[in-house]
Amino acid sequence: MSEPWSARAAAYVESDAHREGADLDLLVAWAEGASTALDVATGGGHVARRLRDAGLEVVTCDPAPGMGPDVICHAEHLPFADTSFDVVACRTAAHHFADVRAAVREMARVAGDRVLIVDTVHMGDDVERAEVLRDPSHVRNYTDAEWRELVLGAGLGLDDVRFLEHTFDATAWLARTGCEGDEAERVVALLGGRIADGRVTLDKIAIRAVRGA
Numbered sequence: 271m272s273e274p275w276s277a278r279a280a281a282y283v284e285s286d287a288h289r290e291g292a293d294l295d296l297l298v299a300w301a302e303g304a305s306t307a308l309d310v311a312t313g314g315g316h317v318a319r320r321l322r323d324a325g326l327e328v329v330t331c332d333p334a335p336g337m338g339p340d341v342i343c344h345a346e347h348l349p350f351a352d353t354s355f356d357v358v359a360c361r362t363a364a365h366h367f368a369d370v371r372a373a374v375r376e377m378a379r380v381a382g383d384r385v386l387i388v389d390t391v392h393m394g395d396d397v398e399r400a401e402v403l404r405d406p407s408h409v410r411n412y413t414d415a416e417w418r419e420l421v422l423g424a425g426l427g428l429d430d431v432r433f434l435e436h437t438f439d440a441t442a443w444l445a446r447t448g449c450e451g452d453e454a455e456r457v458v459a460l461l462g463g464r465i466a467d468g469r470v471t472l473d474k475i476a477i478r479a480v481r482g483a
């Protein structure tokens with residue numbers, strides 16, 4: 271198995287950092303009025319679970335078979351027809367995509383009405399180094415300006431952009447990717463004041479983008 275995610279599936283289902291968060295509540299609120307949704311890079315399936323609880327019919331996709339998605343695919347090549355889903359949601363995953371521009375274009379193509387994106391936002395070079403050390407599959411956290419350009423470049427309109435702080439258990443966060451020993455110490459040092467009392471706080475951006483704006 272060449273991708274690292276399938277082996278980590280149980281940890282991402284259980285993860286406090288993924289199971290909970292004000293961003294999940296925001297995604298549900300932003301999906302209001304929709305009937306169908308695609309959860310891109312579903313991981314432990316937390317977005318899908320919350321949208322289903324809210325009454326939406328949800329299809330999940332992810333390239334890692336172990337995550338148990340409905341459809342196995344990369345965000346850069348979504349095997350769905352144009353405008354297949356009212357809502358396309360993608361949470362805490364775009365920083366792993368090899369080609370985020372292609373992924374946002376694909377999400378815009380298959381969305382009938384809106385694209386909802388949540389991701390860790392760029393917090394500087396030290397945090398980027400910490401992220402890659404902790405998880406070599408990390409590609410990049412994008413800045414607010416980069417996100418706006420990606421979304422507008424995909425032909426979507428920006429309807430709402432919010433910033434949230436996300437705080438979660440530091441030990442579990444390191445353990446999920448098998449980061450330990452000297453490497454874990456370097457990650458903690460690079461994060462500086464973002465780790466306190468055994469908890470990490472990272473900044474997130476949440477974007478509500480719409481078609482035809």
Ligand SMILES: C[S@@+](CC[C@H](N)C(=O)[O-])C[C@H]1O[C@@H](n2cnc3c(N)ncnc32)[C@H](O)[C@@H]1O
Pocket residue numbers: 275282288289310311312313314315316317332333334337343344345346360361362363366367368
């Ligand atoms: C942190 S987990 C996802 C978290 C999940 N969306 C949630 O809200 O809990 C990241 C996921 O991105 C997936 N992934 C990695 N590269 C991808 C790509 N190019 N396209 C789609 N998904 C990808 C991984 O398989 C993994 O399941």
